[in-house]
Amino acid sequence: MLVVLEDDDRSLSRDAARIVAHTVLSQPRVTLGLATGSTPIGMYRELVRLNREEKLDFSHVVTFNLDEYIGLTPGHPQSYHAYMARHFFDHVNIPPENIHIPDGSVRPSYDEYCAWYEACIREAGGIDLQVLGIGKEGHIGFNESSSSLRSRTRPKVLAIQTVKDNRRFFGPREDVPDCAITMGLGTIMDARKILLLASGAHKAKAVAAAVEGPVTASVTASVLQFHPHVTVLADRDAAAELRRTSDYRRIMEMTRKTNSGRLW
Numbered sequence: 001m002l003v004v005l006e007d008d009d010r011s012l013s014r015d016a017a018r019i020v021a022h023t024v025l026s027q028p029r030v031t032l033g034l035a036t037g038s039t040p041i042g043m044y045r046e047l048v049r050l051n052r053e054e055k056l057d058f059s060h061v062v063t064f065n066l067d068e069y070i071g072l073t074p075g076h077p078q079s080y081h082a083y084m085a086r087h088f089f090d091h092v093n094i095p096p097e098n099i100h101i102p103d104g105s106v107r108p109s110y111d112e113y114c115a116w117y118e119a120c121i122r123e124a125g126g127i128d129l130q131v132l133g134i135g136k137e138g139h140i141g142f143n144e145s146s147s148s149l150r151s152r153t154r155p156k157v158l159a160i161q162t163v164k165d166n167r168r169f170f171g172p173r174e175d176v177p178d179c180a181i182t183m184g185l186g187t188i189m190d191a192r193k194i195l196l197l198a199s200g201a202h203k204a205k206a207v208a209a210a211v212e213g214p215v216t217a218s219v220t221a222s223v224l225q226f227h228p229h230v231t232v233l234a235d236r237d238a239a240a241e242l243r244r245t246s247d248y249r250r251i252m253e254m255t256r257k258t259n260s261g262r263l264w
Helices: 009-025 041-053 078-086 110-123 160-169 183-190 202-213 222-227 245-258
Strands: 002-006 032-034 061-065 067-069 129-132 154-157 177-181 193-198 230-233
Touching: 002 009, 009 032, 009 041, 009 129, 009 193, 009 230, 032 177, 041 078, 061 110, 110 154, 110 177, 183 222, 193 202, 193 222, 202 222, 202 230
Parallel strands: 002 230, 032 061, 032 129, 129 193, 193 230
Antiparallel strands: 067 177, 154 177
16 A cells, blocks of 8 residues: 655645546556545546646546435436536546446335446446545445445445535535445455545544554455555645654655656
8 A cells, every 4th residue: 555645635636636647548448436525626626627738538438436325316416426527527528428427316126226337347347446535434435334345336324424424515404315325345446456535634533544553344444455556645634643654755755766756
């Protein structure tokens, strides 16, 4: 696991976009796993700039999003369909047919739908680079505490704290979704490479537990310790509780030299 200590959210977003751009440029067909939340917004903004100003071509890119709330239509302003359109898809040249986001429509059989989503990922050749955020409790996607470390895409009842945390995104009279469809930890771990982004002091305990703590279903991001190709980008506040910061800086400097200045 390569831990990169960033000065601030701006440098984190810039380096995250560089890693995604390098992946996009690396092969004729690329599959990206994408995340939502506040932390990736700067990365998406920088990728949009690269597409507009430096002609970074996304026409050969296929995408799969991590999750979506159950009960929200794609047009709902707080759906992840709307988030991705607002921050990324409406501004770059990814063909609409290459975009996959879980459909949160209420349906009689979630098992069939989730199996279909998994099959779509396999048919696309698997995910080349999976982008992740991390929750305050150390979860990735909606794989909250006690999730199976081998889980696949499935419906998930959200923890009470997650519902409370999401309240700020909804109007005072709106119901906050308490269920979602999420890629499982096994699905995430199948990605060839993983990029975890963490920003802000409220993520510090989660980052420390995921990177330096034991691998446990109580902190589902800790399973990433088992993956052979994970890069963690953490700003100064999110990295505040890491103990081995001098080691991470030394490894990062060696990596930059070895890869001619590239993080990846």
